[in-house]
Amino acid sequence: MFYPKLVVVTTLQVFLISAAVSYYNLTAPAVVSSLKKFLDDWLLLLEQRVRNFPIRSTKFVLSSSKNRLHFFTKSELSSYDGSVKSKGLYLAILGRIYDVSRGREHYGPGGAYHIFAGRDATRAFVTGDLSAEGASDDLTNLSNEEIIAVQQWADFYDKEYELVGDSSHTFHFSALFFYARSVRLVEALSGERGEALINIFSLPATDVRTNFNDASAIAIAVIMIRILKGTYYNSDGNPTRSLEDYKIRLNKALKWKQEEDAEAERFPPCNSEWIQGGGGRVWCSHNSGGVKRRWAGVPRKLLKPGSKHSRCVCVKNDGTFQKEEDNVNDEEAQSFSRRGDFDHPNLLQYSNCDPEAVSFRLTLSLFRTLHQIELDPQRMSSEPRI
Structure with missing residues (x-):
């Protein structure tokens, strides 16, 4: 662990003692001379090491909770739609x-995708509804897949x-130097108090101090971003309940996705x-x-x-039954031995399929039934691809 304050205080004390000894032409105690030499050597080595550390660029993005110039209203954002008299081309x-x-193309x-310009149409990114009515920032009733897709789009724009x-x-x-200080130092440097709105680009969004213990030199860019006042941020620049709810839903959706992926493996x-x-x-x-x-399985x-x-x-x-996630006792599991997952309680056999066959023929009605369930047309509408 590095203690910069202790080093500074100790160095200052040794310097003062050395200055006094030199001024009054006194003989310095051996311990002071030894300590001074040790610190001089240590600081020289530290300086050489720091100069050789790789520079890693890290971006902090902050919003201001004080300066009202740091947010747009929906009306102001609409003037950045890329039209002839617009002020620019923005989306939220x-x-x-x-x-x-x-x-611009x-x-x-x-x-x-001009429908996205000059507005926050978060919902349309995942529903594919590019009508004026569908270009909304309301995420009500979106599925887990769609909530995850929203975050993927946000990551894309980042x-x-x-x-x-x-x-x-x-x-x-x-x-x-940074390791011994709080992330609040960044706010002090920026001259504004604010909340970090997005992940530090190259680091996890956890306690920042724990991410800098590799003793590398840091280049930090502090950007006071503009945010859109309304659904996700209030007039103070703080997250609204809608944004907090989205984060909760995203965490639940990611957990659901992990469970779905585990089921898809099985x-x-x-x-x-x-x-x-x-x-x-x-x-x-x-x-x-x-x-x-390694196995193909049967439908x-x-x-x-x-x-x-x-x-x-x-x-x-074939093989053993995976009972750890199911309501099956040991005796039942033993009776399923060497039948793989055939006897899973949530599985049914298709009536027109041989129990051991790896394929079977489909009628048109069954094919439509399968795909109405697995490929919901409402969710298969074309998402914008940039």
């Missing part, structure tokens, strides 16, 4: 405003476009196809559903508890 997502001027007048900001300052200093989706005039089929392979594995209908919906999955038909 989750209340944060980006300059998309370099994507997409966002400018006549562009495929990466590809610049946030609209009023000022930018860059500070270079040693991480050893029960990968079936492959299916329909050939006009030739009919359709469902089959399992070592890569069906995009899940690579089964997986029921979701509490839901009327089901989906076609590939089920492992």
